Amino acid sequence: MTKNTNQTFSHVDRDGLEARFGVRVASMLGERAQATAPDISERLRFAREQALTRAQAARRQVQAADAPIVVSRGRIAALANPLGWWFKLGSAAPLALLVLGLAGIAHVHDKAQIAAVAEVDAALLSDALPPAAYTDPGFAEYLKTDRE
Amino acid sequence: MATDKELSDFLKSVEKRAFKRTAFAVRDDDSALDIVQDSMIRLAEKYVDRPAAELPLLFQRILSNATMDWFRRQKVRNAVVHNFSDFGGSGDEDGDFDILEMLDGIEGNVGTESASDSVSRDQILLLIEREVGELPARQREAFLLRYWEELDVAETASVMGCSEGSVKTHCSRAVHALAKALKAKGIAP
Numbered sequence: 001m002t003k004n005t006n007q008t009f010s011h012v013d014r015d016g017l018e019a020r021f022g023v024r025v026a027s028m029l030g031e032r033a034q035a036t037a038p039d040i041s042e043r044l045r046f047a048r049e050q051a052l053t054r055a056q057a058a059r060r061q062v063q064a065a066d067a068p069i070v071v072s073r074g075r076i077a078a079l080a081n082p083l084g085w086w087f088k089l090g091s092a093a094p095l096a097l098l099v100l101g102l103a104g105i106a107h108v109h110d111k112a113q114i115a116a117v118a119e120v121d122a123a124l125l126s127d128a129l130p131p132a133a134y135t136d137p138g139f140a141e142y143l144k145t146d147r148e
Numbered sequence: 149m150a151t152d153k154e155l156s157d158f159l160k161s162v163e164k165r166a167f168k169r170t171a172f173a174v175r176d177d178d179s180a181l182d183i184v185q186d187s188m189i190r191l192a193e194k195y196v197d198r199p200a201a202e203l204p205l206l207f208q209r210i211l212s213n214a215t216m217d218w219f220r221r222q223k224v225r226n227a228v229v230h231n232f233s234d235f236g237g238s239g240d241e242d243g244d245f246d247i248l249e250m251l252d253g254i255e256g257n258v259g260t261e262s263a264s265d266s267v268s269r270d271q272i273l274l275l276i277e278r279e280v281g282e283l284p285a286r287q288r289e290a291f292l293l294r295y296w297e298e299l300d301v302a303e304t305a306s307v308m309g310c311s312e313g314s315v316k317t318h319c320s321r322a323v324h325a326l327a328k329a330l331k332a333k334g335i336a337p
Contacts, residue, residue: 018323018324021323022319022323023295025276025323025326029168029273030165032276040177041164044164050185051159052155054189058194059196
């Protein structure tokens with residue numbers, strides 16, 4: 001082919017020629033790639049099997065996440081989505097019970113403390129000795145020496 | 149969603165080309181095998197819910213990304229810089245080179261191989277493989293994706309993360325470089 005012929009070639013023709021050349025070279029590369037060494041073929045087969053095993057595991061996970069689960073409460077059993085209303089309620093109920101229990105314990109404890117303080121107050125007030133006596137240093141000294 | 153058989157058939161059909169393509173890039177068979185295996189597993193785990201028709205493009209993207217990750221991990225910065233900047237000298241130099249001569253050779257050689265040529269044919273295939281391996285990385289990637297993996301220009305651009313115009317330029321330069329190199333060795337594919 002001459003240079004003049006080359007110049008008159010359109011881009012489309014040139015693209016087509018390049019594509020034909022490319023496909024031809026690629027087909028020869030493919031021919032060579034098929035003659036891969038046995039150890040490499042074996043490793044590729046192993047890699048493929050690993051990938052398939054992982055795909056099966058991933059598929060099982062997806063199916064497990066999508067599948068409905070059975071929520072049983074007493075004699076009532078129902079199918080529910082894990083993210084459904086029942087599932088959320090079931091998850092929140094123990095937490096709510098725990099909070100209520102802690103609040104109850106705190107309330108009972110406060111009441112017991114108040115009762116104990118009231119009992120001490122009542123004992124002090126009903127005693128013959130006035131409460132102010134316990135703040136008197138002389139009386140405190142008297143109590144000390146009395147014990148000794 | 150692709151079935152196990154579809155996935156297996158797809159991986160089987162693509163594995164050797166994927167290995168070769170990666171080996172061209174990283175120039176180490178063991179690393180290429182690791183990259184291909186990682187890519188297969190990534191495809192299987194992350195895209196198992198995709199239809200079978202989407203697998204080829206997804207796999208090529210994953211493989212390209214995995215190869216780039218390998219380069220990053222290896223910190224072979226010089227190699228990457230070389231691969232991405234080696235476009236110089238491939239423009240006007242091709243002016244005197246006529247791809248049509250090579251294509252005439254193609255047409256002339258089709259169907260003319262005899263049994264006695266088989267040994268030399270093996271050598272020719274080896275030489276062609278070497279010449280493809282010698283191409284700059286981006287040109288080689290564009291060439292292999294377009295003509296070996298048979299992706300269209302848009303898909304190739306998507307995998308390579310560049311414009312369609314760049315893909316055409318890379319492919320054209322790769323074809324001319326290959327044709328010139330093969331002609332210099334007296335080979336008409």
